[in-house]
Amino acid sequence: MIPGIDDTHNPARTSWVPGAEGHPDFPVQNLPLGIFSTPGGPRRAGVAIGDSVLDLPLIAALLPRAAAACLSTPTLNALFALPAADRVALRRRLSELLSDESHRAAVEPALLPVASCTLHLPCAIGDYTDFYVGIHHANNIGRQFRPDNPLLPNYKWVPIGYHGRASSVQPSGVPVVRPNGQRKAPDADAPAFGPSARLDYELELGVWVGRGNDLGTPIPIGEAGEHVAGFCLLNDWSARDFQAWEYQPLGPFLAKNFHTSVSPWVVTAEAMAPFRVAQPPRPEGDPHPLPYLWDEADQARGALSIELEVQLETAAMREAGLPPVTLSRGSATNMYWTVAQIVTHHASNGCNLAPGDLLGTGTLSAPEREGFGSLMEITRGGAEPLSLPTGETRRFLEDGDTLTLRGTARADGRVPIGLGACTATILPARA
Ligand SMILES: O=C(O)/C=C/C(=O)CC(=O)CC(=O)O
Ligand SMILES: [Ca+2]
Numbered sequence: 001m002i003p004g005i006d007d008t009h010n011p012a013r014t015s016w017v018p019g020a021e022g023h024p025d026f027p028v029q030n031l032p033l034g035i036f037s038t039p040g041g042p043r044r045a046g047v048a049i050g051d052s053v054l055d056l057p058l059i060a061a062l063l064p065r066a067a068a069a070c071l072s073t074p075t076l077n078a079l080f081a082l083p084a085a086d087r088v089a090l091r092r093r094l095s096e097l098l099s100d101e102s103h104r105a106a107v108e109p110a111l112l113p114v115a116s117c118t119l120h121l122p123c124a125i126g127d128y129t130d131f132y133v134g135i136h137h138a139n140n141i142g143r144q145f146r147p148d149n150p151l152l153p154n155y156k157w158v159p160i161g162y163h164g165r166a167s168s169v170q171p172s173g174v175p176v177v178r179p180n181g182q183r184k185a186p187d188a189d190a191p192a193f194g195p196s197a198r199l200d201y202e203l204e205l206g207v208w209v210g211r212g213n214d215l216g217t218p219i220p221i222g223e224a225g226e227h228v229a230g231f232c233l234l235n236d237w238s239a240r241d242f243q244a245w246e247y248q249p250l251g252p253f254l255a256k257n258f259h260t261s262v263s264p265w266v267v268t269a270e271a272m273a274p275f276r277v278a279q280p281p282r283p284e285g286d287p288h289p290l291p292y293l294w295d296e297a298d299q300a301r302g303a304l305s306i307e308l309e310v311q312l313e314t315a316a317m318r319e320a321g322l323p324p325v326t327l328s329r330g331s332a333t334n335m336y337w338t339v340a341q342i343v344t345h346h347a348s349n350g351c352n353l354a355p356g357d358l359l360g361t362g363t364l365s366a367p368e369r370e371g372f373g374s375l376m377e378i379t380r381g382g383a384e385p386l387s388l389p390t391g392e393t394r395r396f397l398e399d400g401d402t403l404t405l406r407g408t409a410r411a412d413g414r415v416p417i418g419l420g421a422c423t424a425t426i427l428p429a430r431a
């Protein structure tokens with residue numbers, strides 16, 4: 001079940017917190033959860049509201065008991081392990097506390113400016129899996145890696161994924177050290193080892209797993225929604241030169257496990273409820289998914305109406321005081337498989353998902369150039385370099401480049417809510 005819409009989503013609801021109303025990411029209709037610290041203080045749970053962070057342990061006495069017991073821990077894993085109903089109760093109470101002026105005196109002392117906080121990973125990530133549901137990305141990139149065979153025949157039957165590396169997932173802001181690795185130029189006799197010359201990003205959504213499933217017990221598709229705690233932005237940094245050389249036959253390995261960035265706030269599945277839309281119908285002639293992946297309710301509301309944007313700022317642009325350039329604008333509706341389908345498929349063999357596990361959707365490219373989700377697609381593998389306002393060009397990312405992903409959920413008659421930025425700067429390779 002996908003969560004329902006209630007009064008916490010009411011567009012008429014406003015907050016007494018200065019700056020919350022009209023905030024592009026965090027109005028009172030959002031209330032994303034995260035882990036933060038202040039200098040000398042422990043990691044603890046918080047909620048973003050406008051440009052403030054609400055320190056949840058400080059107001060635990062005002063919150064529902066089940067959730068309150070999980071807020072002083074340095075991760076959200078315990079909170080995400082609770083039944084979704086406990087998260088709903090927490091959301092309703094937070095919405096009331098932050099919108100009803102009568103609670104202001106009790107709650108305001110627990111608000112901190114976000115600029116004074118360090119935002120951490122929301123969970124201790126046991127496992128991270130990256131999918132490949134962006135069919136336009138799969139077509140575009142497949143054409144470059146396998147010109148005769150871009151989209152393999154399993155794509156429309158199986159939600160394809162690979163097991164990523166949890167240890168190198170980092171919150172937004174942590175710089176990315178250019179990886180060293182093996183690459184082989186097409187005309188070279190042997191590979192060489194050194195810094196990647198084709199460092200790329202991948203625009204993805206992250207899905208935070210809520211309640212887990214027992215080993216050996218699959219998740220029926222009708223119940224997949226209850227295992228999703230929320231969403232973030234995810235950048236699956238990719239060394240395309242290493243990838244092309246190493247990925248056959250077992251799939252991505254060192255090309256993608258050196259660093260993965262996530263936006264630090266978890267926009268809950270409940271907050272996202274008004275932005276769930278019908279899954280676009282499959283093109284004529286595509287196979288009908290197997291029964292374990294098919295659910296009419298999921299097809300009716302399983303897609304996510306989230307606008308996505310990627311911006312690049314080079315060191316020279318920063319020095320010249322020029323604003324970042326927008327590389328692409330796309331939409332999360334470009335998913336061939338829904339979130340419920342990837343969750344159910346992942347657990348279909350009895351694999352156990354655990355609270356705080358992270359799933360990447362795969363790169364979400366639109367069909368057109370304006371919405372491509374990686375430089376590999378935008379520059380067609382480097383063949384069509386981008387021209388920047390400084391006179392620089394880019395085929396792939398250079399040291400000093402800062403890349404930022406943003407996402408905003410929108411629906412008619414609703415207050416838009418944002419995922420917050422997922423940003424990082426590239427540092428030179430280390431010897
Ligand atoms: O071999 C291919 O076709 C490409 C594989 C990937 O790039 C893996 C990946 O990270 C999938 C994605 O982000 O969509
Ligand atoms: Ca990826």
Ligand SMILES: [Mg+2]
Pocket residue numbers: 164165235236237256257258259260
């Ligand atoms: Mg990665």
